[in-house]
Each structure stands twice: as C-alpha cells, then as structure tokens.
Amino acid sequence: MSTRAIDRTRHCSSMAQVRQHIDALDDVLVPLLVERGGYMTQAARIKTEAAQVRDEARIEQIVQRVRARAAAEGGEPQVIEAIYRAMMEAYIAFEHREFARLVAEGHKQPQEESAP
Ligand SMILES: O=C(O)C(=O)C[C@]1(C(=O)O)C=C[C@@H](O)C=C1
Numbered sequence: 001m002s003t004r005a006i007d008r009t010r011h012c013s014s015m016a017q018v019r020q021h022i023d024a025l026d027d028v029l030v031p032l033l034v035e036r037g038g039y040m041t042q043a044a045r046i047k048t049e050a051a052q053v054r055d056e057a058r059i060e061q062i063v064q065r066v067r068a069r070a071a072a073e074g075g076e077p078q079v080i081e082a083i084y085r086a087m088m089e090a091y092i093a094f095e096h097r098e099f100a101r102l103v104a105e106g107h108k109q110p111q112e113e114s115a116p
Pocket residue numbers: 040043053054055056058059062088091092095
C-alpha cells in the first residue's frame with residue numbers, strides 16, 4: 001500500500017527546516033509545471049480557433065479530478081481546487097500567447113470565413 005502524501009510531511013523543529021523541505025519540493029514542482037506548460041503549446045498547435053483555448057467543461061473535469069486526488073492523499077480539496085483554478089488561468093493566458101505566436105509565425109492555417 002502506498003503512503004499518502006500528507007504522511008510524507010516531516011516533523012520540523014525550526015522554520016529553517018520547514019523552508020528547506022519547501023524548497024526541495026519546489027525543485028520537484030517547478031520542472032513539472034514547466035513540462036505541463038509545454039502541453040499548452042501543443043494544445044495551441046492543435047486547436048483551430050482562439051475561442052477553443054478556454055474550455056470550461058475540461059476545467060471543471062480537472063477540478064473534480066484533482067479534488068478527489070487531494071482527498072485521497074490526505075490534503076484539503078478546497079486548497080488544491082484554488083491552486084488549480086489559479087494555475088489554469090495562468091496556463092490559459094500562456095496558451096493564448098502561444099496561439100497568437102503560432103499564428104504570427106505562420107504555423108497555423110488562417111480559419112475560413114464562415115458563410116453569412
Ligand atoms: O485541455 C485543454 O484544452 C487545455 O488547453 C489544457 C488546460 C489545462 O491547463 O489543463 C488549459 C486550458 C483549458 O481551458 C483547459 C485545460
């Protein structure tokens with residue numbers, strides 16, 4: 001049986017220790033967030049219209065999924081939900097910038113005008 005994330009938190013006797021553990025976890029988190037961000041570039045490549053960048057149904061699906069995962073790991077679902085909602089807003093802004101960049105660089109086909 002695997003341990004829950006909350007059970008891997010170590011007891012600390014000083015703020016220096018607390019911050020050492022946080023820095024070590026951030027060294028794991030940041031590369032994963034950068035890798036996750038790379039998929040915004042992939043999504044921006046694949047989506048055909050800027051209006052597709054924000055996908056509310058997918059956002060809500062992710063929120064429900066990570067809330068359940070947080071609870072299973074012994075964490076607070078509302079904390080993880082808040083982090084994910086803020087994080088996805090930042091990724092959506094990035095995906096919009098990537099979409100615009102790919103259009104400007106000529107990597108995306110201009111969309112056909114829809115018939116009147
Ligand atoms: O799944 C997508 O369509 C994505 O572009 C990825 C992502 C995400 O951060 O996971 C970002 C923007 C969308 O609003 C939904 C989800």
